[in-house]
Amino acid sequence: MSAVLSNALPFDRLVDACASDWRAYIEHPFVRGMGDGALPEASFRHYLKQDYLFLVHFARAWGLAVYKARSMGELRQGLDILKAIVDLEMGLHISWCAEWGVSEDDLAMLQESRATMAYTRYVLDAGASGDLLDLHVALAPCVVGYADVASWLLAQPFLKRDGNPYMRWIDMYADAEFQQAAQAERDWLNARLAGVTPERFAQLSRIFRDATRLEADFWQMGLTLAD
Numbered sequence: 243m244s245a246v247l248s249n250a251l252p253f254d255r256l257v258d259a260c261a262s263d264w265r266a267y268i269e270h271p272f273v274r275g276m277g278d279g280a281l282p283e284a285s286f287r288h289y290l291k292q293d294y295l296f297l298v299h300f301a302r303a304w305g306l307a308v309y310k311a312r313s314m315g316e317l318r319q320g321l322d323i324l325k326a327i328v329d330l331e332m333g334l335h336i337s338w339c340a341e342w343g344v345s346e347d348d349l350a351m352l353q354e355s356r357a358t359m360a361y362t363r364y365v366l367d368a369g370a371s372g373d374l375l376d377l378h379v380a381l382a383p384c385v386v387g388y389a390d391v392a393s394w395l396l397a398q399p400f401l402k403r404d405g406n407p408y409m410r411w412i413d414m415y416a417d418a419e420f421q422q423a424a425q426a427e428r429d430w431l432n433a434r435l436a437g438v439t440p441e442r443f444a445q446l447s448r449i450f451r452d453a454t455r456l457e458a459d460f461w462q463m464g465l466t467l468a469d
């Protein structure tokens with residue numbers, strides 16, 4: 243490992259260990275299509291619908307974090323995030339779907355795509371068979387990744403602001419509240435990963451890489467309308 247890598251913060255080392263997969267996720271053609279506004283609306287609608295199912299399992303994963311908690315602080319952290327997903331994020335998502343012509347009845351009858359199933363069940367299994375750190379590492383591409391996607395898009399010369407139907411999506415994840423939540427997760431991971439052995443770090447790197455690749459598959463599912 244290079245001196246630069248070994249001096250980096252642990253979360254950055256997780257990213258560096260799967261740099262090409264992380265880039266493929268953050269800079270995916272689906273993401274670029276949101277940035278320049280050229281993403282077909284059918285792809286975004288398909289993504290939005292599957293993301294509703296994703297959020298259901300994402301909430302379950304934070305429920306699992308509550309179960310895996312070993313202290314009051316961890317218990318409260320899991321509970322607060324679970325409540326924010328159920329009370330705020332899912333409600334917002336439902337009203338957003340309505341604006342895109344997808345009703346709550348449509349959402350209730352949705353068939354889960356294979357990409358949604360693979361990603362969400364992977365995260366839940368990583369948490370169920372491991373400890374709280376395994377679960378957080380499996381969730382990190384989701385929590386931190388969308389903040390990075392939004393920041394990356396805002397820095398791109400091809401970003402189209404006016405008349406871009408996806409600008410609201412980008413602004414939502416670029417928003418200070420979401421960026422702060424992502425930073426809090428980075429900080430938590432940096433603190434927890436600081437003390438792990440190289441063997442444990444390698445094990446966690448594999449989980450992080452798998453979850454990153456499954457996030458990229460989720461974009462691809464939206465792009466290709468895969469079921």
Ligand SMILES: Cc1ncc(CN)c(N)n1
Nearest residue numbers: 293296383384385388460
């Ligand atoms: C697939 C996916 N990954 C991440 C996020 C951000 N919570 C999301 N809504 N959907």
